[in-house]
Amino acid sequence: MTAEMNGTGDLVLDHVSYQPGPLLLDDVSVTFAAGRVTALSGPSGSGKTTLLSIAGGLVAPSTGAATYDGRATWQGDGDPPPEIAFVLQVYGLVPILSARENVAIALRARGTSWTDASDRAEAALARFDIADLGDRQVEELSGGQLQRVACARGLVVGAPVLLADEPTSELDQGNVSVVLDALRAEAERGCVVVIATHDPAIVELADHHVAIDEGRIT
Known part of the structure; x- marks a missing residue:
């Protein structure tokens, strides 16, 4: 695989809230470090996908800021910056x-x-x-x-930030290992890797664990 990284900074959410109607994220501050696999866990409806969407620049926060390498990830149009790649839960x-x-x-x-x-x-x-x-x-x-x-589509671009939303939910154990090995390899080359998951086994294998419930980091 090619390495196309242009930065090795951290992905930071600073006092981020999101309230398009109901309050979906409530004053979230968290740092996702480069070179580490972070598991983001929480029950359905806890705010995991919303957090990834704001972190990756798909959605603008109501308050606060999401930045990568010191630059805002929200670019005003709902497209992520080129430094960020997604693996979407709905495949896309x-x-x-x-x-x-x-x-x-x-x-x-x-x-x-x-x-x-x-x-x-x-x-x-x-x-x-x-x-x-x-x-x-x-x-x-x-x-x-x-x-x-x-x-494969998320990893092929060689982006320095990879946000994966439930990337193993449909897989048997053998293929879970294949995916996790690939994500681990991305972190080892210096990427920020965040995996939203319900799976305690993935939480156990991650370098860092962030738990969210009802829109707040717990």
Whole structure:
């Protein structure tokens, strides 16, 4: 995999609240350190996905600030900055594209040629043991296969921040290990890696644990 990191700073939320109507995050301050895997745990509805969305620049906080390497992650348009990549709980894949094309378009959006993007997408799929599924349309894939394609797309760009929302929820134990090994490797090359999870085994394997409930760090 290529290393495209342009920064090795921390991802910081400073007194962040989010209240689009109901209060979803309440004065959250937390630092996600570079080079470490942080598990973000909490029950459904606790605010994990909202926290990741604000941390990654998808949503503007109502108060406070989210910064990476000292710069605000919210850019005003709901697109994350190029330093941040997501593995989404809902996959976010394009139904009319193949698995390989879904991974390649993440690189195309960053200016990579189609040939290079396709080759790197193939390698990313192989990293998750699904290179043989590259030509399959996403509607032909199982939930676990979709999840691994989403992981390949998140990691292929080599971003210095990787935010993964329940990336192993559809996987058997063998494939959980494959995904966690890949995420660990990203941290070892200096990335900020945050995994939102319900799985106590992932919490146990992480370098750092942040728990959230009812929009507050506990």
